[in-house]
Amino acid sequence: MSDGRLSPTAGNGQIVVSGLTKHYRNVRAVDNLSFTIEPGRVTGFLGPNGAGKTTTLRMLLNLVTPTAGAATISGIRYADLPDPIRHVGAVLEASSAHKGRTGINHLRVVCAAAGLPKQRADEALALVGLSPAAKRKFKGYSLGMKQRLGIAAAMLGDPKVLILDEPANGLDPEGIRWMRGFLKNLAAEGRTVLVSSHLLSEMQLLADDVVIIAAGKLVRQGRVDEVVGSMAHTTRIRVRTPQSDELVAALAEHDAKVEPGEGGVLLVSGVDAPTVGRAALAAKVELHELTTERPDLEGVFLELTAGKAAIR
Amino acid sequence: MTSLVRSELLKIRTTNTWWVFGLLALPLWGLTFLINYFQSQALLDPASVGVPESEQNAQFQAAGEHVNVAANLYTNGQFFGVLIVMLLGVIVVTNEFFHQTATTTFLTTPRRTSVVVAKLIAAAVLGVLFWVVTTGLNLILAPLILSSLDVGSQLDQGAIWQAIGLNGLAYLLWSVFGIGFGVLIRSQIGATVTALLTYLAGYIGAIIVLSILADRFGDWINNLQLIVPALASQLMATGTDLPGTPPRWAGAAVMVAYAVLTGTIGTLIVRKRDIS
Structure with a gap:
């Protein structure tokens, strides 16, 4: 664009949150929070209910005024972006359209305000597969269609940065799979994708990086595999054998910790599966099952946020 | 700013609000026209409807002058018309919170002052549109009524056009x-009810209170009708300055002051408010 507006590819698309704080009357909803989100990756923004995820996103988007601290996108505060929706697309609430307005008109209103051509509304609707329902009123949309319309609105300006608050809410399995592919594609194109959610199994499939907060504070930030890997000490080996006592005795020599599980299963920690197998072989113990149980994002999340999720 | 105003007008056009309010306005306009027809008859020929000589004071006689009877007819519909454009203004703001579109609006335009100004302009455009339609209807029907009462159309009188113009200003200011109401009271129902009550109860209440006070403390009290917006805007639409009432320009000045005040307070509130 030659008129001095930020083109979609201008700016690095990095999101920097530094010292962000929001006090409501008695609650520190967000408490001196700092993190960085890189472009070209999908970042999961995780936290228990009431952790301050939505407040953080709203401060990032200039909808809520921070008590202290600042947040920038490509080095600029949202309010100072010359043409915000050409740079940042955001989906914050599922139901953010007038119930009596058609889907296409909802998008045209945004186009008019942003000075985008009217055709962008049709293009964005096609992008999310909602063209057949263009002239239906918003109140007739299913929850999944509402989410798609929200994403269409966010994509109107072909933004470099995408921010989504709980986008999987209300989507059916097919819709969730579509969303996963859609967001991964956007990240692969070099865009920044920040997604808040508490669907952890979905996040493990979708996100490259995670930012985990609890009680308004940062708990952990990093690549998903690193964060999960950091909890490797919680890995357990599941063993099923008809000779429990012999195996427990054999494993004792390897400093393994053995706990009884449900249905006669033994849960072994402190050693890896080959060690358990070799110990069993040496002791001539018959094994019926030998499985490594690695921690998943959900387990890690619960471990990291334990005791911090209290209602405040 | 042009694109923001276009967006605001598109918001109104793409819902059924405008034609529902239009349909509402039309029968109310007809009702006031009927009332004004009878009132014109009474003012032009008091004896025919049995108004005793003793009650025909100076103000009554002034109101009975042809030009003032005509002005009343050419500005017919103001009482409910401005009420409806005010409610439209309320809805233009409260819809954003009721339907949670405020987030999208302020994401698209983080400069909130611009959003409020665009809304003020869009509401004013709507107000003027309602004025154009009602004035058009009045210009067709009022000469017919006047001629049936053996009075000329009076359209050669400057006072008539002044009254029509000031009536337009009233529509604009009420929108x-x-x-302002919509910004101060975010709840759609709350804002609508408050606006309605302020207008109707303020109108009727002020008339009663002022006439009681005037009986007690003298006619100068009647000048206080200026500070009641509903009365001030009616004052603007009289043909000539009536004896015993404040001048029309004063009504207009007070209305403009109120509009500037509500607009400014509204903008300041929206700038500070957290949208969640």
């Missing part, structure tokens, strides 16, 4: 008040 601005509507925006």
